Amino acid sequence: MSCADALSCNQRPCEIEVAGLRRSFGKTVAVDDISFNVGQGELFAFLGPNGAGKTTTINLLTGLLKPDAGEVRYHGELFDPKRLNVKQLIGVVPQHNNLDRELTAAENLLIHGRLFGMRGSKLQQRIYTCLEFADLTEKRDTPAGKLSGGMKRKLVIARALLHQPQILFLDEPTVGLDPHSRRKMWAFLRRINQEQDCTVFLTTHYIEEAEALADRVLIIDQAKLVTGGTPQELKAKVGNYVLDIYNEEDIQNEFFEQRPAAMQRLEQLDTSVRIRETTLEDVFLKLTGKRMD
């Protein structure tokens, strides 16, 4: 895919290039010929309903799974999971917390650091910095199993940042968090993106999360890419304004590029009707014919 099309990274240098990626499990096609680029420093959301192929895509990008076809490039170089330099480049936060519950927060980081060849005072300093960044300094000697859900999540992220990756992958980072903790997590992810100068690639099935957080969103459904762009671009694709037209049984939507055209149509209708701005939920519904949930 060339950097000139809609699924590419606009003006930023390409950090990840994905071309023709495909993976099946038996007869189930989990990822079907998907291509896109991620730009350096982007906060990038891969949005789709359960079973759409998001986890499989992350696993293919991080070397946990092998593709049946297609390729992944980091900084233009073909991805070979066996080469250590790529492992140094990326940090991975899996969907389920895989901390050692018996070990303290600091010990969980220590083991990860050792696996990445870190030692001595450099490792200790980095553990201190990451715990502080994640607001977990006071929990450094607490067993991971005794932390709250939000703290465990932050510890997994702090662990993934320990070796100073350039790209952080997070699979559904806010699943299981209450709305308040979810918003705190969004702020934390923005800080990682901005203060740690880290490209962030996250998957989510929460539309508002993609909308609130991401520079660019790619929508995936049934293993295929539906569309991609900034939240504003995606909304403009279907029309920036929607009329909700209430019938006896359901609500029909009509989309308009400009508000005056929507207002004109509204005046023609004699049923109950509401005008509002388009959301990514509308984009998904319009392009796939179904609701995200």
Ligand SMILES: Nc1ncnc2c1ncn2[C@@H]1O[C@H](COP(=O)(O)OP(=O)(O)OP(=O)(O)O)[C@@H](O)[C@H]1O
């Ligand atoms: N190891 C596996 N064996 C068999 N089928 C699998 C395997 N992993 C994924 N699948 C199937 O591939 C499809 C995509 O799954 P995937 O986990 O990538 O979706 P997802 O978008 O991450 O969904 P969720 O948010 O529910 O995890 C689903 O139909 C799933 O059942």
